[in-house]
Amino acid sequence: MAAPDSGLSRRRLLGGAGAGVAVGAAAGFGVGRWTDGGTASAAPTGGLDAVDLNSSTDFYTGAHQSGIDTPQQRYCVFMTFDLTASTAQELQVLLARWSAAIAQCMAGEPVGSVAPDRAGAVAVDTGEALDLGPASLTVTVGLGPGVFDERLGLASRKPKLLADLPALPSDQLRPELSGGDLSVQACADDPQVAYHAVRDLARMGRGVVNTRWVVLGFGRASAGPGQSTPRNLMGFKDGTRNIKESADLDEFVWVEDDVDWMNGGGTYQVARKIRMDIEIWDADDVADQQRIFARFKEDGAPLTGNHEFDTPDFSATDDTGQPVIDPTSHDAHAAHEHNNGIRIFRRGYNFTDGINEVGQLDAGLMFVAYMNDPDHFIQLQTRLGRSDALNEYIAHIGSGIFAVPPAPKKGSYLAQGLF
Amino acid sequence: MAAPDSGLSRRRLLGGAGAGVAVGAAAGFGVGRWTDGGTASAAPTGGLDAVDLNSSTDFYTGAHQSGIDTPQQRYCVFMTFDLTASTAQELQVLLARWSAAIAQCMAGEPVGSVAPDRAGAVAVDTGEALDLGPASLTVTVGLGPGVFDERLGLASRKPKLLADLPALPSDQLRPELSGGDLSVQACADDPQVAYHAVRDLARMGRGVVNTRWVVLGFGRASAGPGQSTPRNLMGFKDGTRNIKESADLDEFVWVEDDVDWMNGGGTYQVARKIRMDIEIWDADDVADQQRIFARFKEDGAPLTGNHEFDTPDFSATDDTGQPVIDPTSHDAHAAHEHNNGIRIFRRGYNFTDGINEVGQLDAGLMFVAYMNDPDHFIQLQTRLGRSDALNEYIAHIGSGIFAVPPAPKKGSYLAQGLF
Numbered sequence: 001m002a003a004p005d006s007g008l009s010r011r012r013l014l015g016g017a018g019a020g021v022a023v024g025a026a027a028g029f030g031v032g033r034w035t036d037g038g039t040a041s042a043a044p045t046g047g048l049d050a051v052d053l054n055s056s057t058d059f060y061t062g063a064h065q066s067g068i069d070t071p072q073q074r075y076c077v078f079m080t081f082d083l084t085a086s087t088a089q090e091l092q093v094l095l096a097r098w099s100a101a102i103a104q105c106m107a108g109e110p111v112g113s114v115a116p117d118r119a120g121a122v123a124v125d126t127g128e129a130l131d132l133g134p135a136s137l138t139v140t141v142g143l144g145p146g147v148f149d150e151r152l153g154l155a156s157r158k159p160k161l162l163a164d165l166p167a168l169p170s171d172q173l174r175p176e177l178s179g180g181d182l183s184v185q186a187c188a189d190d191p192q193v194a195y196h197a198v199r200d201l202a203r204m205g206r207g208v209v210n211t212r213w214v215v216l217g218f219g220r221a222s223a224g225p226g227q228s229t230p231r232n233l234m235g236f237k238d239g240t241r242n243i244k245e246s247a248d249l250d251e252f253v254w255v256e257d258d259v260d261w262m263n264g265g266g267t268y269q270v271a272r273k274i275r276m277d278i279e280i281w282d283a284d285d286v287a288d289q290q291r292i293f294a295r296f297k298e299d300g301a302p303l304t305g306n307h308e309f310d311t312p313d314f315s316a317t318d319d320t321g322q323p324v325i326d327p328t329s330h331d332a333h334a335a336h337e338h339n340n341g342i343r344i345f346r347r348g349y350n351f352t353d354g355i356n357e358v359g360q361l362d363a364g365l366m367f368v369a370y371m372n373d374p375d376h377f378i379q380l381q382t383r384l385g386r387s388d389a390l391n392e393y394i395a396h397i398g399s400g401i402f403a404v405p406p407a408p409k410k411g412s413y414l415a416q417g418l419f
Numbered sequence: 420m421a422a423p424d425s426g427l428s429r430r431r432l433l434g435g436a437g438a439g440v441a442v443g444a445a446a447g448f449g450v451g452r453w454t455d456g457g458t459a460s461a462a463p464t465g466g467l468d469a470v471d472l473n474s475s476t477d478f479y480t481g482a483h484q485s486g487i488d489t490p491q492q493r494y495c496v497f498m499t500f501d502l503t504a505s506t507a508q509e510l511q512v513l514l515a516r517w518s519a520a521i522a523q524c525m526a527g528e529p530v531g532s533v534a535p536d537r538a539g540a541v542a543v544d545t546g547e548a549l550d551l552g553p554a555s556l557t558v559t560v561g562l563g564p565g566v567f568d569e570r571l572g573l574a575s576r577k578p579k580l581l582a583d584l585p586a587l588p589s590d591q592l593r594p595e596l597s598g599g600d601l602s603v604q605a606c607a608d609d610p611q612v613a614y615h616a617v618r619d620l621a622r623m624g625r626g627v628v629n630t631r632w633v634v635l636g637f638g639r640a641s642a643g644p645g646q647s648t649p650r651n652l653m654g655f656k657d658g659t660r661n662i663k664e665s666a667d668l669d670e671f672v673w674v675e676d677d678v679d680w681m682n683g684g685g686t687y688q689v690a691r692k693i694r695m696d697i698e699i700w701d702a703d704d705v706a707d708q709q710r711i712f713a714r715f716k717e718d719g720a721p722l723t724g725n726h727e728f729d730t731p732d733f734s735a736t737d738d739t740g741q742p743v744i745d746p747t748s749h750d751a752h753a754a755h756e757h758n759n760g761i762r763i764f765r766r767g768y769n770f771t772d773g774i775n776e777v778g779q780l781d782a783g784l785m786f787v788a789y790m791n792d793p794d795h796f797i798q799l800q801t802r803l804g805r806s807d808a809l810n811e812y813i814a815h816i817g818s819g820i821f822a823v824p825p826a827p828k829k830g831s832y833l834a835q836g837l838f
Binding site for chain 2: 120121125129130192202203278285290
């Protein structure tokens with residue numbers, strides 16, 4: 001009955017996904033213990049499809065802002081801003097100007113003249129995205145709790161569930177990487193197109209907002225509807241259990257009974273800059289890495305399954321009576337089965353900031369998630385922050401929360417109903 | 420005879436490229452002064468072609484290392500390393516291991532097992548590039564002057580022209596962004612593929628080298644043979660006059676009479692991390708920007724021409740007798756016509772480091788150039804550093820110089836002839 005002790009990455013629970021039949025005699029996470037009799041196949045699966053840089057999305061189409069359930073592009077520039085305005089009208093004008101500019105950028109057009117035809121004229125558009133095409137750009141704008149403090153007189157219009165996140169277990173937040181009154185998430189299949197959009201919006205915002213923090217993400221680290229699952233910089237597929245169905249988006253992402261200007265397609269955005277100690281991670285043995293994620297590294301299958309999308313069997317035990325999926329594993333803690341059915345929609349990107357102060361590679365995950373109740377994130381992260389086995393290798397160093405209004409109709413602008 | 424005072428970006432020298440016939444009555448750089456009767460066309464030209472992420476290059480093909488005259492990919496990770504080894508043999512073994520690993524990465528394969536089949540085994544490959552395809556990855560390795568100091572006993576094998584760059588006018592070099600005993604330039608059409616290569620080489624190098632500095636480049640800022648000219652983050656086409664012909668590569672890039680192990684395809688690599696004060700630049704008027712580059716912003720044509728690839732006419736004057744191309748302009752100073760015919764081959768990338776200490780966008784150009792005599796760069800930068808009008812907006816903050824050996828033959832490894 002016992003399988004030969006070989007094929008760590010491929011030996012699976014006999015009988016297939018979630019069968020719960022323990023086999024194998026090996027003890028400890030360091031050794032393979034499951035088998036499905038399959039053969040190993042470690043070769044890459046052949047590369048992603050070619051990227052079409054001429055695709056574009058219409059800013060004014062749809063109830064929700066694009067960049068949320070839009071198939072995830074390959075690059076992201078996520079920036080937050082502090083308001084310096086003293087009146088709601090200044091913010092209103094900025095959001096109107098931003099809306100028009102975003103629509104232009106998403107169509108692959110400059111936000112104004114690159115070379116204005118007057119002596120002494122400064123360019124309206126900074127020019128670096130000329131000729132680059134729309135590259136599937138989306139720009140998603142959020143409003144933070146600070147918009148509704150005493151400064152602008154908008155307190156009565158505050159989204160019902162918008163509040164600064166509480167201190168959460170394991171937080172190592174750095175003030176200079178946290179907060180912000182506005183957020184701009186620009187995603188595109190060309191990073192120069194995404195950067196151009198954020199740069200020109202920032203430029204347009206001078207005198208009304210100051211830049212606060214920014215993360216440049218690449219190689220998306222989660223998958224939208226219809227997309228294959230990418231890998232994070234720990235080498236694991238990330239986002240296998242992400243929300244994929246529009247019915248689930250309806251249930252968990254879009255608000256229904258919020259302030260008027262948020263209804264009809266609004267949502268909440270939680271952003272976390274998560275440092276990964278990848279050099280320390282790389283020194284950990286793969287069996288332990290797999291224990292921590294409760295997944296096989298190569299194909300992303302749960303430790304109780306054979307295929308990536310098999311449902312994890314959190315109750316399965318091995319022949320010594322130990323759970324196959326460590327209850328402290330990341331997947332066990334994050335599973336909706338263990339969180340009253342709660343799910344959040346993730347839209348993350350990998351990032352690197354080069355080399356850190358101790359000479360190690362400085363990298364991680366820019367985690368952006370959308371949900372119709374920020375308390376869902378708070379519940380999940382309270383649990384993860386307390387006892388996730390992954391905490392040995394990661395730290396949440398940046399954080400922000402924003403209300404994301406619906407998409408404007410043509411002729412209107414973002415959050416128009418707020419004013 | 421005078422043209423109407425309109426169409427700054429399109430009014431050109433009457434009669435076409437380099438004709439030298441001055442028209443128009445406007446004075447000063449702030450106003451358009453040339454016309455060709457053309458019509459304005461500020462629209463983007465329609466986007467780049469789709470990117471094929473399944474393309475690959477063979478590490479062992481060709482005399483020169485790939486990543487030099489290879490058509491420039493869209494992303495670059497440039498990292499330098501300090502040697503901690505005390506024997507030449509350690510370096511030799513590292514270069515042999517790197518060569519094998521580079522060949523694997525360039526073929527889209529992991530550098531070893533992602534999930535080794537032994538209890539307690541650490542992964543050989545970090546895994547994040549699994550499934551991503553080769554993405555046209557090239558990895559180019561260089562050896563800095565430090566390799567040939569007293570530490571390893573290799574002084575007698577030093578490339579003839581390899582020496583630390585002298586202090587140059589306008590240098591604002593930061594030690595933590597400069598130097599290095601080895602350089603690795605990984606370029607690919609997927610940044611995660613490039614990052615994976617550098618990360619796994621760095622990991623392989625532990626105990627022999629430490630990471631020193633790194634730049635992540637995107638949206639290539641110069642063009643190789645057959646490529647259209649991209650834009651830098653100042654919004655200008657960059658690299659219009661770059662070397663495009665193999666005869667010019669032969670004349671200016673590949674060494675001929677160097678130490679034995681460099682001959683047959685070696686070259687020198689100069690790397691400069693150049694900060695651009697893009698927010699200050701964005702506040703300058705376009706006419707002045709065009710004066711500084713001596714080019715029209717939208718289409719990249721020289722101020723004396725109608726089309727991007729028209730040869731600048733540095734002797735053309737306007738009707739007041741002033742030169743059309745400011746002799747302090749970047750193009751005038753960099754022109755081979757003004758530098759004894761010297762040309763270097765550029766392979767640059769844009770970069771951004773987020774927001775700087777005063778809240779401005781932190782961005783610039785990762786300038787990498789190849790040449791068969793580093794003195795060519797020294798001559799050019801001595802001139803540019805002294806009086807380039809662009810110096811008001813840029814600063815060289817990082818620097819390195821490296822000897823780049825030829826590509827190894829299959830069964831051999833990088834710089835094998837050195838040992």
